[in-house]
Amino acid sequence: MRHDLQRKRITVAIFVVVATVAGLGGTQEPVRRWIPTQIPGGTEFAGSQACVECHANMAKQYELSPMRAALENVAEAPILRANQRLTFREGKYSFEIVRRGDQSIYTVSDGVSTISEPIFYSFGQGQAGQTYLLRYRDEYYESRVSFYREIKGLDLTIGYQGTVPRTVEEAFGRKLSRDEAAQCFACHATNSVSNSRLHPEKMMAGISCEGCHGAGVNHIRAGREGRPNKGLIFNPGRLSGDEISQEFCGSCHRSVDRIVSLNSEDGKFNVRFQPYRIFNSKCYSDDRRISCIGCHNPHEAVKHESVKKDAGHYDGKCKACHTSGQPKGEAAVKVCRVGKRDCASCHMPKVDLPGAHFRFTDHRIRIARPGDPYPN
Numbered sequence: 089m090r091h092d093l094q095r096k097r098i099t100v101a102i103f104v105v106v107a108t109v110a111g112l113g114g115t116q117e118p119v120r121r122w123i124p125t126q127i128p129g130g131t132e133f134a135g136s137q138a139c140v141e142c143h144a145n146m147a148k149q150y151e152l153s154p155m156r157a158a159l160e161n162v163a164e165a166p167i168l169r170a171n172q173r174l175t176f177r178e179g180k181y182s183f184e185i186v187r188r189g190d191q192s193i194y195t196v197s198d199g200v201s202t203i204s205e206p207i208f209y210s211f212g213q214g215q216a217g218q219t220y221l222l223r224y225r226d227e228y229y230e231s232r233v234s235f236y237r238e239i240k241g242l243d244l245t246i247g248y249q250g251t252v253p254r255t256v257e258e259a260f261g262r263k264l265s266r267d268e269a270a271q272c273f274a275c276h277a278t279n280s281v282s283n284s285r286l287h288p289e290k291m292m293a294g295i296s297c298e299g300c301h302g303a304g305v306n307h308i309r310a311g312r313e314g315r316p317n318k319g320l321i322f323n324p325g326r327l328s329g330d331e332i333s334q335e336f337c338g339s340c341h342r343s344v345d346r347i348v349s350l351n352s353e354d355g356k357f358n359v360r361f362q363p364y365r366i367f368n369s370k371c372y373s374d375d376r377r378i379s380c381i382g383c384h385n386p387h388e389a390v391k392h393e394s395v396k397k398d399a400g401h402y403d404g405k406c407k408a409c410h411t412s413g414q415p416k417g418e419a420a421v422k423v424c425r426v427g428k429r430d431c432a433s434c435h436m437p438k439v440d441l442p443g444a445h446f447r448f449t450d451h452r453i454r455i456a457r458p459g460d461p462y463p464n
């Protein structure tokens with residue numbers, strides 16, 4: 089952890105969006121605060137479909153984003169629907185997922201005893217794995233095997249490599265506390281948790297528009313009535329760079345504070361926590377050009393069959409700072425003597441995790457020399 093850039097704890101006050109919309113009229117409260125993972129109980133949502141009417145292009149773009157489908161109902165989940173039978177074997181245990189009508193039945197057996205349950209919810213799009221949430225004897229389990237796009241089949245869930253199940257129940261999956269199960273939903277869906285309890289019946293599967301923008305009901309009503317509606321919905325784009333990365337995107341992608349406080353800094357597995365990784369890069373500051381939205385449009389897929397972004401896609405983002413001609417008044421930033429393009433390919437190296445079938449992009453931007461150890 090670098091000390092010259094120790095994060096100042098930002099209080100919740102930063103989420104106060106000072107809505108200075110003149111002549112709002114009526115009794116509607118301007119949107120003040122929104123943390124995607126802490127949705128106040130009783131919030132009334134319009135649903136993503138309601139946004140299409142006026143934000144059709146954005147809605148169309150977001151259709152392809154894996155965030156939209158970070159959690160899926162089993163009845164609709166395309167990967168489960170497309171696979172009538174998936175199998176996997178680990179030692180004496182056999183695993184099977186079989187489609188039956190609108191359900192997918194997850195079965196584990198050691199030849200003597202068998203556990204078989206319908207999948208409760210499907211998590212992820214299978215780049216780094218599609219993992220299943222299961223219920224058995226009134227407890228929640230994370231499936232021991234996951235589906236991977238790269239191999240178009242099942243393998244152990246990331247993190248389970250090297251563990252050996254002693255019983256069929258352990259092979260079935262990892263038992264989750266109620267709290268941990270609720271947290272999976274809070275990050276992968278919208279409005280699934282209130283008062284730390286899981287309420288799947290109210291949930292919008294995946295991250296809906298309002299998962300990031302807060303309830304849109306007043307915004308829509310005002311818009312339809314021809315009144316100014318801008319301040320009536322949360323726009324995270326108004327936050328500072330650090331707030332966007334650490335507090336907003338970091339509420340799910342895991343902030344530096346969270347990683348440090350959980351003391352889980354060690355090991356390559358933290359490559360998945362981009363806000364934490366980028367915080368420890370020399371490029372990092374409160375500047376929005378190095379915030380998550382400096383490089384990513386959150387409405388757009390990074391990786392999708394239909395999205396072609398070559399290594400050069402991000403060059404302009406780096407050169408926004410690393411150029412010899414900085415705007416007047418800004419500190420000069422160094423330029424590269426080695427490469428002129430495909431900056432990320434050398435300075436944001438890809439990292440293999442054991443059994444991941446996916447190479448993660450290290451957001452700790454740096455001079456990465458061959459043979460250097462992975463910096464924590």
Ligand code: HEC
Nearest residue numbers: 134138139141142297301304308311312318319321322323
């Ligand atoms: C009836 C039309 C209408 C609907 C429906 C609608 N919006 Fe908007 N929205 C607008 C208009 C118009 C603006 C632009 C306001 C401006 O720039 O003055 C806007 C602006 C926004 C902004 C930027 C606000 C800001 O402060 O910069 C966000 C975010 C937004 N809409 C999200 C949503 C979401 C999410 C939904 C669905 C829940 C939605 N909108 C539904 C009309 C609509």
Ligand code: HEC
Nearest residue numbers: 124154155158212213275276337340380384386389390391
């Ligand atoms: C409510 C939780 C949540 C918030 C808030 C959130 N994300 Fe995500 N994001 C996820 C999850 C979960 C996934 C994994 C989706 C999957 O693959 O199933 C993801 C995936 C992504 C991806 C990978 C997309 C791809 O095409 O592979 C990008 C990029 C991303 N998020 C950027 C952002 C940015 C930028 C922000 C802030 C503006 C943000 N996210 C805020 C939960 C969140």
Ligand code: HEC
Nearest residue numbers: 211212213214215216217218219230271272275340341360
């Ligand atoms: C703090 C928020 C958070 C929690 C809690 C969380 N996830 Fe995620 N999850 C994410 C984000 C963000 C990503 C995307 C970043 C990445 O690639 O690792 C992700 C990625 C995934 C992926 C890979 C998706 C893909 O398309 O490859 C799976 C599967 C997954 N999560 C399942 C779960 C399950 C099951 C739980 C509960 C045991 C859980 N997650 C808990 C935020 C969270």
Ligand code: HEC
Nearest residue numbers: 136139143146147150155295296297300323324325381386
């Ligand atoms: C993962 C979080 C996330 C999700 C999900 C999300 N947005 Fe956004 N949205 C943002 C952020 C961050 C910004 C600010 C972007 C910027 O300033 O560059 C933004 C900006 C906007 C704006 C105003 C900026 C503009 O270009 O007009 C509108 C309108 C909007 N979003 C609508 C939507 C709609 C509609 C959906 C669902 C289809 C949606 N958003 C889903 C994070 C999200």
Ligand code: HEC
Nearest residue numbers: 333337341362363366378379380382383402405432448449
């Ligand atoms: C300086 C540019 C830059 C910034 C800032 C940035 N990213 Fe990325 N991000 C990338 C690049 C490059 C990739 C790899 C894209 C590819 O392989 O096609 C990537 C990939 C990802 C992925 C896909 C998973 C992976 O490992 O490839 C996620 C999720 C993601 N970024 C989230 C974030 C979040 C959250 C933030 C804010 C903390 C952020 N990024 C900030 C450049 C950036």
Ligand code: HEC
Nearest residue numbers: 370371375377378405406409421422431432435453454455
């Ligand atoms: C917000 C401005 C900004 C952006 C955007 C940015 N950087 Fe930087 N970067 C800096 C600053 C400031 C430093 C440290 C001082 C210096 O080098 O002048 C730095 C340092 C570096 C270093 C030297 C690191 C070391 O350990 O010595 C590399 C390499 C680098 N950046 C590459 C990149 C690449 C590649 C991208 C795009 C993926 C990028 N930067 C995006 C501002 C930025």
Ligand code: HEC
Nearest residue numbers: 403406407410422423424425426427428429430431434455
């Ligand atoms: C082929 C790999 C490669 C590519 C492509 C590349 N770099 Fe570098 N970069 C390096 C290496 C290696 C160094 C260390 C050079 C040294 O020690 O003199 C470096 C150094 C740097 C530094 C530190 C300069 C200093 O004086 O300390 C910055 C900043 C940087 N690169 C940014 C970028 C940007 C921005 C791009 C894209 C326009 C880019 N690099 C493309 C390999 C690359």
